[in-house]
Amino acid sequence: MDSRQPRWTQTWLGGVRAGGADLGYPGERLGLPERGSGAVAGWGRRIGAIVIDWLICTWAIAQGLLGFSTADAGWVSLGILALEYVLLVGTIGMTFGMRLMNFRIASLDGGRPNLVQVLVRTFLLILAVPALIFDRDQRGLHDRAAGTVAVRL
Template sequence: MASPLSPDSKSADREAGDWPGRRLGLPESGPRSVARLGRRVAALVIDWGLAYLLAWVFFSTPGASPDPFTILAIFAILQIVFLALLGGSVGHLLLGMRLVPLVPGWIGVWRPAVRTVFLCIGIPALIWDRDQRGFHDRLAGTVLVRR
């Protein structure tokens, strides 16, 4: 019998030969595979930094930091616009990712809007599924994949 820490043991959540995105029909690696956590976090930092920069340039008073809600609003607007028009935020596109719907067709505007609302309230950081999709992606019917 294999010990719980041995590489031969199966995880309770994942069977041997399973990977994030398999149940969604996505490959294990390469283009169209599920984007991993490191890339996602880096993209979020880029997007948040861009929102902060825009808030600081256009909406802050000299010697003061921009209002956090202004930064959040700019972040949300950038997310919705870039996801709907280009299939990815600035951070996603710079790091080789894109957002795709689970059903064929255009991503639309409602999917990025739903995804962004939940992203802005922090839910995805707390709730993930076996395919490494945040709750915001599950509700929107989307998945973030590598290009």
């Protein structure tokens, strides 16, 4: 094999950066700033927000207000979480947890997501797996399918 030719494993075995590609910062391809308001919200903020929202839906609403037992509260909480996402992200662009963690959901044009985007994003988020698979802009499959991005306030 000619040593001057690049190895075909160079870009996937050692990662994309091994091939010399500069990926930039998360959100650069989307035209978002690197830091501050409007930058891509990091995973710490996003995980914190979903935990806060889940606790609100489970303990405060499902068990506290509606009186469901711990065993039954799981499915009810999931439904309440989906309803919270559709209503709050659809109207103000963020849930309670997102507000506390200082970020919102935006369309790729920077505006509030429309109803179809919110429904697609919520459905896929409830499935959980799409949220765990993400790209270099830190957008999960649910965000990519819906055409949305989580940005800092």
